[in-house]
Amino acid sequence: MGTALLMLAVNYSVHFFFGIRFLDVNAAITMNLSTYFLCYWLFSSALTTLLDRFYITRRRFTVHLFLWILFTALSSVVLLFLPDGTMQNVGLLCLALWLVVYGIVLALRLIKAYKRAVILFEDTHSDDIGTYIRWLSVFTWWAVIFGVGCGLLTFLPDDYVFIWILSSVPFYIYLFCSYMNYLLFYEQVERVFESEMSSVVVTDVFPEEPKDVGAPSHYAEISEKIAAWIQADGYVCPGLTIKELSETLQTNRTYLSGYIKSKYNVSFRDWITGMRIEYAKYFLGNNPEMTIADISSKSGFQSPSHFIRLFREREGCSPARWRKTRMQ
Numbered sequence: 001m002g003t004a005l006l007m008l009a010v011n012y013s014v015h016f017f018f019g020i021r022f023l024d025v026n027a028a029i030t031m032n033l034s035t036y037f038l039c040y041w042l043f044s045s046a047l048t049t050l051l052d053r054f055y056i057t058r059r060r061f062t063v064h065l066f067l068w069i070l071f072t073a074l075s076s077v078v079l080l081f082l083p084d085g086t087m088q089n090v091g092l093l094c095l096a097l098w099l100v101v102y103g104i105v106l107a108l109r110l111i112k113a114y115k116r117a118v119i120l121f122e123d124t125h126s127d128d129i130g131t132y133i134r135w136l137s138v139f140t141w142w143a144v145i146f147g148v149g150c151g152l153l154t155f156l157p158d159d160y161v162f163i164w165i166l167s168s169v170p171f172y173i174y175l176f177c178s179y180m181n182y183l184l185f186y187e188q189v190e191r192v193f194e195s196e197m198s199s200v201v202v203t204d205v206f207p208e209e210p211k212d213v214g215a216p217s218h219y220a221e222i223s224e225k226i227a228a229w230i231q232a233d234g235y236v237c238p239g240l241t242i243k244e245l246s247e248t249l250q251t252n253r254t255y256l257s258g259y260i261k262s263k264y265n266v267s268f269r270d271w272i273t274g275m276r277i278e279y280a281k282y283f284l285g286n287n288p289e290m291t292i293a294d295i296s297s298k299s300g301f302q303s304p305s306h307f308i309r310l311f312r313e314r315e316g317c318s319p320a321r322w323r324k325t326r327m328q
Helices: 002-018 025-051 058-081 086-124 134-153 158-166 168-184 186-204 218-231 242-249 253-264 268-286 292-298 304-315 319-326
Strands: none
Touching (some): 002 025, 025 058, 025 134, 058 086, 086 134, 086 242, 086 268, 134 168, 218 242, 218 253, 242 253, 292 304, 292 319, 304 319
């Protein structure tokens, strides 16, 4: 990511301080197209690696490097060697389509990694770990719009080149702020990925789920254990994971995950959140002296703001408003 930002900074500096667009428009456009193509790969690979530790491989690196060299060579031929006219316009259209499709493919790959990570978090952790990486999804779609927009702005008349350059300012401010916020929670996200990768070998030693029709026989035992665990309010334990719960219940986490999905038809996080909300509603309605922060902490939520957001999503109003309506 640092390399991509450095390349873009050099690109903008050349435009600002050397006035390349005023000396040779086609050379400036060639430089822009080549820079964008490479930065698409650098940005997407940097962000995807945050979600997939094995994304960058030697083969993938070689393929994208070759595509960048080929794209740069074809851009140079079209803009610097073909005469102005129909052939050059057709060549530019093909290059533009290639650049757009390339960016969209990389964006979809990043979104796929993001969704896979969110599913992993929701199936294994009671806390909303996915909120720490939500900026990746927002940034990806913004990057696609920004990338296409910059490609079009590249062809603006020289007098309006400042619009093209200034349009990048809010984009990079958002990237900087989001990435710095992410670093605050990097440890929590990384810990989840490490724990899941280390558990792959462990879970593989257990037998697969039975393929017969109906509930597997071990579900009855799991059901009894979960009922006792719920009766003891075990779900209010902060930071609860499905691995910890399976160890508490002395069962296989794969079986436990399958049971939760088949019985409640929700992810592990949604299941725990639902019980915590109901637990919090009891105190909201019966303990008016307790503050929202106290109830949030007692119910096992990450923070009062997190509790309020989830409560509003499920009940359609804030905890304070819900309490007020119940006490009227």
